Amino acid sequence: MKKVVILGAGFAGLHIFYKIRHLIGKKIEVTVVDSRNHSLLKPSLPEVSFEGAPVSHSLIELKHTLENRGAKFVQNEVINIDAPKNELTLKNGEMLGYDYIFLAPGAIKDYDAIKGFKEFGYSVCDELQAQKLWKKVQSFEGGKIITGAAKSSWGTRVDAPKLLAPCEGPIGEIMFMLDFYLTHDKGLQRTKDYTIEVFTPGEIFFEDVGDTPRNALGKIMQERGIKLSNKKVLTEIAKDYVAFEDGSKMACDLAIVIPPYSAPKVLIESGLGNEKGFIPTDKQMRHLDYANIFAAGDATALAQPKLGHVAIIQGAIAAAAVMKELGEDIEIPSYDLEVFCIMNMGGHDATLIASNVLYGGNRDIAFHSPLAKMMKWGFDNYLYYNKGHMPPDFVLDATDRLVKFL
Numbered sequence: 054m055k056k057v058v059i060l061g062a063g064f065a066g067l068h069i070f071y072k073i074r075h076l077i078g079k080k081i082e083v084t085v086v087d088s089r090n091h092s093l094l095k096p097s098l099p100e101v102s103f104e105g106a107p108v109s110h111s112l113i114e115l116k117h118t119l120e121n122r123g124a125k126f127v128q129n130e131v132i133n134i135d136a137p138k139n140e141l142t143l144k145n146g147e148m149l150g151y152d153y154i155f156l157a158p159g160a161i162k163d164y165d166a167i168k169g170f171k172e173f174g175y176s177v178c179d180e181l182q183a184q185k186l187w188k189k190v191q192s193f194e195g196g197k198i199i200t201g202a203a204k205s206s207w208g209t210r211v212d213a214p215k216l217l218a219p220c221e222g223p224i225g226e227i228m229f230m231l232d233f234y235l236t237h238d239k240g241l242q243r244t245k246d247y248t249i250e251v252f253t254p255g256e257i258f259f260e261d262v263g264d265t266p267r268n269a270l271g272k273i274m275q276e277r278g279i280k281l282s283n284k285k286v287l288t289e290i291a292k293d294y295v296a297f298e299d300g301s302k303m304a305c306d307l308a309i310v311i312p313p314y315s316a317p318k319v320l321i322e323s324g325l326g327n328e329k330g331f332i333p334t335d336k337q338m339r340h341l342d343y344a345n346i347f348a349a350g351d352a353t354a355l356a357q358p359k360l361g362h363v364a365i366i367q368g369a370i371a372a373a374a375v376m377k378e379l380g381e382d383i384e385i386p387s388y389d390l391e392v393f394c395i396m397n398m399g400g401h402d403a404t405l406i407a408s409n410v411l412y413g414g415n416r417d418i419a420f421h422s423p424l425a426k427m428m429k430w431g432f433d434n435y436l437y438y439n440k441g442h443m444p445p446d447f448v449l450d451a452t453d454r455l456v457k458f459l
């Protein structure tokens with residue numbers, strides 16, 4: 054029986070687990086290690102921040118989910134991976150050996166890298182930040198709202214798109230949801246006395262999609278009077294302004310940002326990352342230096358932008374690659390990425406974005422409709438009630454065919 058370890062039970066780690074679990078007890082034993090006891094469904098966090106949704110609806114309990122399905126779950130932080138010895142070290146001092154390891158520890162949201170964030174900044178990127186923001190917006194009586202993503206850097210060892218922001222979809226949700234809920238009586242104080250201004254470190258906003266979604270969203274921003282500033286690299290959040298690398302400042306009463314992403318410490322300290330710590334892999338998600346190490350999700354150098362959808366595609370490839378090596382008759386999916394997300398815009402409104410132009414394709418769709426909101430609602434709830442299990446392939450294929458008609 055081969056020993057398989059999955060480090061991280063987020064989008065990528067859970068998807069890998071569901072893909073390989075039918076081999077448990079036949080060919081493999083699986084241990085999943087995560088420092089958290091619950092997996093966090095980050096795409097639901099804007100609803101926590103702007104609709105007051107309970108955070109519990111974004112959490113998947115891990116121990117029973119995994120152990121009822123045949124894996125061993127270890128709740129602990131991995132502090133070292135000794136790749137030549139096939140061994141990892143947990144924070145409690147225990148060691149764990151493996152024949153294969155899937156690395157899926159995600160990325161660190163580096164709030165501390167922004168001067169003043171702790172005192173004056175807000176975000177939606179984890180459950181603590183999302184709940185803190187919900188408290189803040191409930192008492193917001195008007196003023197200048199600034200939102201945008203900080204700049205991240207990713208390293209150069211693999212050939213991936215060079216994006217400056219990790220993912221700007223949540224910025225779209227922040228600006229559109231706030232704009233909706235501040236003018237509708239849904240829990241926030243109703244006010245018209247506010248402005249929303251967005252910044253991006255990129256030459257263009259939404260640099261990971263093509264002109265169709267960018268223009269569609271730009272048009273809605275214009276209609277709603279949301280101003281955009283490009284090429285703004287955030288350096289500081291103060292009490293009443295945010296500051297940028299070019300020396301400019303914007304007056305601000307509420308700053309909501311996506312912080313820079315950095316690689317998990319364990320990857321940097323174990324020497325498994327590129328110069329920035331992100332994991333270099335080939336397109337079957339195998340580590341460039343270690344044949345029995347596979348990776349998927351935000352922690353990989355190839356994942357650009359940092360999206361759950363990308364984590365899922367990579368996870369399926371990594372799982373298939375290992376299963377093939379274990380003698381399974383399986384085809385490894387080709388490395389075809391796409392930016393796919395549904396942007397919640399408040400109320401019944403949402404925009405579905407499906408674009409692969411970043412990877413040389415020609416699909417570039419923006420579908421703005423209450424139907425998109427229903428699809429998001431259906432997908433998020435499926436994931437939650439099925440313990441992080443993705444909808445079956447035929448549903449995903451049907452969605453894909455539907456999107457082709459949009």
Ligand SMILES: Cc1cc2nc3c(=O)[nH]c(=O)nc-3n(C[C@H](O)[C@H](O)[C@H](O)COP(=O)(O)OP(=O)(O)OC[C@H]3O[C@@H](n4cnc5c(N)ncnc54)[C@H](O)[C@@H]3O)c2cc1C
Binds near residue numbers: 060094317
């Ligand atoms: C607000 C927000 C909204 C988003 N909306 C969307 C969306 O609509 N659609 C979309 O596709 N994507 C969306 N994303 C992006 C998506 O959430 C991420 O790309 C996705 O979670 C990445 O999955 P992952 O498995 O790589 O990492 P994660 O989901 O971050 O999981 C990593 C896991 O590894 C564990 N871990 C890390 N280090 C260690 C360690 N040393 N020891 C033990 N365990 C460890 C962590 O505890 C965590 O459980 C959104 C992100 C944010 C912040």
